[in-house]
Amino acid sequence: MATAMAITVGEEFDGISEIYDFTRQAATDVELRAVSSELGDCCTILDVGVGTGRFAKPLSDLGFEIVGIDLSRKMMLKAKQKGVRNLILADAHNMPFKDETFDASIIIHVLHLLPDWLNVAREMGRVTKNKVAALLSNGYGEWGRAANVSGNSTSPVYSEFWVKYARLREEMGYPIRRNRRMWQNEAEIRAKLPPMKITVVSDKVITSSLGELITRFQQRPYSIQRDIPIEVHNKIIQKLLAPTENADTTGTEASSALRNKQITRRIIEELAVWQPDQLRS
Numbered sequence: 001m002a003t004a005m006a007i008t009v010g011e012e013f014d015g016i017s018e019i020y021d022f023t024r025q026a027a028t029d030v031e032l033r034a035v036s037s038e039l040g041d042c043c044t045i046l047d048v049g050v051g052t053g054r055f056a057k058p059l060s061d062l063g064f065e066i067v068g069i070d071l072s073r074k075m076m077l078k079a080k081q082k083g084v085r086n087l088i089l090a091d092a093h094n095m096p097f098k099d100e101t102f103d104a105s106i107i108i109h110v111l112h113l114l115p116d117w118l119n120v121a122r123e124m125g126r127v128t129k130n131k132v133a134a135l136l137s138n139g140y141g142e143w144g145r146a147a148n149v150s151g152n153s154t155s156p157v158y159s160e161f162w163v164k165y166a167r168l169r170e171e172m173g174y175p176i177r178r179n180r181r182m183w184q185n186e187a188e189i190r191a192k193l194p195p196m197k198i199t200v201v202s203d204k205v206i207t208s209s210l211g212e213l214i215t216r217f218q219q220r221p222y223s224i225q226r227d228i229p230i231e232v233h234n235k236i237i238q239k240l241l242a243p244t245e246n247a248d249t250t251g252t253e254a255s256s257a258l259r260n261k262q263i264t265r266r267i268i269e270e271l272a273v274w275q276p277d278q279l280r281s
Contacts, residue, residue, distance in 0.1 A: 010070075010071035010073065012072075012227065013071070013072035013074070016226055017077070019219060019220075019221055020051065020221070021052050021078065023216065023219060023221035024221075027054050027058050030201060031055075032058055032062070034199060035059065035106065035133065035135070035271065036064070038197075038199075039104045039131060041103075042064070042130055042131065044064075044065045045059065045065065045066050046067050046068075046097070046101070046104070046105040046124070047066055047067070047105075047107075048107040048110065049108070050066075050068025050075075050079055050084070051072070051078075051079065052076075053068065053076075053079030053084040054108070055106070056079060057079070057082045060083075067086040067088065069087075069095065070089065071091060092107075092110075092120045093116060093119050093120055093123065099127065100126075100127065102128050103130050104128060104129075104130055105127065105128045105133070106132075107120070107133075107135075108134070111136070112186050117188075117189060121189065121279045122279055122280060122281075124279060125274070125277065125280040126280055129276065130276070131274070132273070132275075132279060133273045134189075135269060136190070136269070136270050136272055137268070137269050137270075138186075138266075138267065138268045161210075161240065165217070165236055165240065168236045168239055168240070169228055172235065172236070190272070193279060195272035195274050197273040198271070198272045199270060199273075200268065201270060201271050202268070203266070206266075207262055208262070208263055209260060209261065209263070210260070210262075211260065214259060218237055
């Protein structure tokens with residue numbers, strides 16, 4: 001049986017650095033207004049998981065002094081090419097800064113990737129003087145289940161699609177090695193470390209076709225898709241589109257029907273803010 005080689009977080013994101021910005025939404029005006037308004041009295045800001053500088057660059061343009069840390073050299077190279085300065089290759093679990101180095105620290109849609117998010121939160125509290133802020137998403141939101149393709153074949157919706165992808169790669173000998181809990185972290189942090197302030201930044205309902213989701217998956221934009229051979233990834237996509245044994249449609253018909261199914265999801269984005277000493281203990 002084939003086995004997946006263990007790779008680091010930095011290596012995973014190195015692998016998607018060239019397509020990352022094309023497969024993610026740029027920082028929106030409403031997000032930037034929320035963050036800049038909350039941190040308006042701060043000058044130096046640490047961006048934890050700076051990535052390609054999607055937020056660091058526009059925040060720098062607004063006059064904030066940004067220092068970004070990340071484990072991916074290639075992602076930070078993209079940020080540097082955009083004009084982001086003060087970039088440091090560092091692990092958020094053990095930051096190379098003295099206590100209270102920064103006026104504020106931010107973490108933008110990164111917590112869901114971190115098995116040990118609590119340690120990262122404590123480190124952010126340690127190196128920060130005034131405010132720690134995070135953009136959080138409900139992740140799954142409220143999902144509209146797609147109707148059956150036929151009486152015996154059910155179309156997978158977004159969260160199910162992820163689960164089936166993970167199960168199929170494991171069946172092919174490539175289990176996900178690291179403990180990824182995805183959006184559960186963001187729910188837990190609200191419960192275990194209640195923010196002193198939380199503000200709804202956006203609340204929107206998005207409708208798209210399963211075909212659009214499949215096209216996105218085929219591009220392999222996610223880090224957990226990059227540690228398996230491309231031929232294995234392609235086989236997984238084929239299996240996800242294949243009709244069930246009892247389906248009364250042909251493979252082509254079933255695939256077309258699956259692609260046309262609609263997925264509706266509600267995404268609520270919030271800005272959570274803590275006082276640093278809330279996170280230090």
